[in-house]
Amino acid sequence: MIELTHIKDHKESTMEDFFGDKLEQLTDRERLMEHGHIVTLNGEQQGFVALVPVEEESVWLRSLYFQSGVRPELVLTLFEVLQQHVEEQGLQKLYVFSHQRTLEPLLQTYQYQQIDSSAVPIDEKELPAQTGNWWCYESSKS
DSSP states (O other): OEEEEEGGGSOTHHHHHHHGGGGGGOTTHHHHHHHEEEEEETTEEEEEEEEEEEETTEEEEEEEEEOTTOOHHHHHHHHHHHHHHHHHTTOOEEEEEEOOGGGHHHHHHTTOEEEOGGGSOSOGGGSOSSOOEEEEEEOTTO
């Protein structure tokens, strides 16, 4: 079973254990610590996501990292888990920026709608530098 648990519910060394030498290269480390969640599968750390608030009832999937060699079906299932998380937390929207075209059919499958970047409630200086598309999942509870 896949679970999301807030990084603050883990030991301080959890980030170091997960990212290893790459931890020092992360430019938004504080934000990752504040809004990060560990992705576990059957009790083993498999990934890390940061869900950064962008409006009162909306979050942005700001970061998504997986251990090397993670099974592809975990990525598929993670989007279901993220949607459940949004519902459980009483949130209305989950924004995703995709800079990989291969991810976009998956987002469509999970009922994300492609949106114009002007519809994204994120400060311009926070926007990703890469070229890509914005997607939004709207909770059925909104």
